[in-house]
Amino acid sequence: MPTHRLSQRVRALPASQTLALAARAKALKAEGQPIIDYSVGEPDFDTPAVALEGAREAIARGDTHYPPVPGTLALRKAVLADLERRFAWRGTPEQVLVSTGAKHTLYNLFQALLDPGDEVVFASPYWVSYPAMIELAGGRAIPVPTRAEDGFRIDPAAVEGAMGARTKILLLNSPSNPTGAVTPPEEVEALCRLAFDRGVFVVSDEIYRELVFDGAVHRGVLEVQHPRAAELALLVDGVSKAYAMTGWRIGWAVGPKDVLAAASKIQSQSTSGACTIAQAAAAAAVAGAGADTARMRDAFARRREQLVAALERIPGVKVPRAQGAFYAFPDLSAYYGSTIDGAAVTGSESLSEVLLEKAHVAAVAGAGFGADAHLRFSYALDDRLMLEGIERVAGVLARATPGVRA
Ligand code: PMP
Numbered sequence: 001m002p003t004h005r006l007s008q009r010v011r012a013l014p015a016s017q018t019l020a021l022a023a024r025a026k027a028l029k030a031e032g033q034p035i036i037d038y039s040v041g042e043p044d045f046d047t048p049a050v051a052l053e054g055a056r057e058a059i060a061r062g063d064t065h066y067p068p069v070p071g072t073l074a075l076r077k078a079v080l081a082d083l084e085r086r087f088a089w090r091g092t093p094e095q096v097l098v099s100t101g102a103k104h105t106l107y108n109l110f111q112a113l114l115d116p117g118d119e120v121v122f123a124s125p126y127w128v129s130y131p132a133m134i135e136l137a138g139g140r141a142i143p144v145p146t147r148a149e150d151g152f153r154i155d156p157a158a159v160e161g162a163m164g165a166r167t168k169i170l171l172l173n174s175p176s177n178p179t180g181a182v183t184p185p186e187e188v189e190a191l192c193r194l195a196f197d198r199g200v201f202v203v204s205d206e207i208y209r210e211l212v213f214d215g216a217v218h219r220g221v222l223e224v225q226h227p228r229a230a231e232l233a234l235l236v237d238g239v240s241k242a243y244a245m246t247g248w249r250i251g252w253a254v255g256p257k258d259v260l261a262a263a264s265k266i267q268s269q270s271t272s273g274a275c276t277i278a279q280a281a282a283a284a285a286v287a288g289a290g291a292d293t294a295r296m297r298d299a300f301a302r303r304r305e306q307l308v309a310a311l312e313r314i315p316g317v318k319v320p321r322a323q324g325a326f327y328a329f330p331d332l333s334a335y336y337g338s339t340i341d342g343a344a345v346t347g348s349e350s351l352s353e354v355l356l357e358k359a360h361v362a363a364v365a366g367a368g369f370g371a372d373a374h375l376r377f378s379y380a381l382d383d384r385l386m387l388e389g390i391e392r393v394a395g396v397l398a399r400a401t402p403g404v405r406a
């Protein structure tokens, strides 16, 4: 009998910090605590009506049997039609693999591409699940630091310096979770060229592509022209953020057929095809929910202004101005080393804990994103609550000893 009940793999694995805090916030709310929840990256809007109708039609026609493993033809064609409409990219259905959320898409791709010791280079701060998923596949996560002072700009020279003989994937995420940073088009081009020139895959997580503000331009990996792009460029996308459809669990990859066939093989031995009804809803959203997305974008743009302004009024808090996604990522490290109502604030995790207990505010510690100076506040919540929560945060931080000056 082996000595451990659980595998080495799972013992080394942290649980998702974003989902853990969100679950805690929900549980405290259910107990009657007045929690204001900035934790989970999930739009607070309802699923667009066209998507609901798509799902109803799927149920009505009895579309309730096993789906094809790589996704329904209807959804794969809707994804292709959208890419063609947006930037004249043309592909075939074999170049689209639908999975149970973009997280699953990323998981499958890492499983399909990484051998033990293969490296994945990506910018830090990073989404909490990247290192975990890479390591589960036996790969090595190679974060490249970026700085808040530079707007979390990714320096192509630093990325080049991080690439070595074992680099298999350059993982991009613009707009970024957790920083909201949008990589400028010319830098996306430069980063992709660096990878393609070396035969390195670019996995580009563009799940927040629709949520860019201030006229910032999103450049997708499939738009980059390079002789090796067709064999090395992989887009990751889904309906969670653009259409507020987190619970439907639909994401997809677009890219070279051989890689997607390999990822599909993994999917065939694990989850099979994604839910038929959810795929029908997703296809309807991709084809017809553009106006809903635009409305959500406008709401997020307004809230971003309000949230950043409110956070900036708190003494000692620095708020990088990001142009995308729906996260503010303030630097609260001025409060580290202080005590609040007897609790020592030593870093982002203890501050997140203090804010939950004393302000009834849930904000994710930056530590899990590789940035302990910061906390992540999602602005995917009601405007009024969003501002009330920051007042509570300011009130609690004002009790810090020693205090922090503006
Ligand atoms: N990528 C990033 C950067 C994310 O923030 C998320 C969070 N939902 C995902 C991928 C996965 O999204 P989903 O699985 O809901 O499609």
Ligand code: GLU
Pocket: 016, 018, 019, 039, 040, 041, 042, 103, 127, 129, 177
């Ligand atoms: N991606 C979102 C977040 O970062 C949803 C939760 C998750 O899957 O991590 O909060």
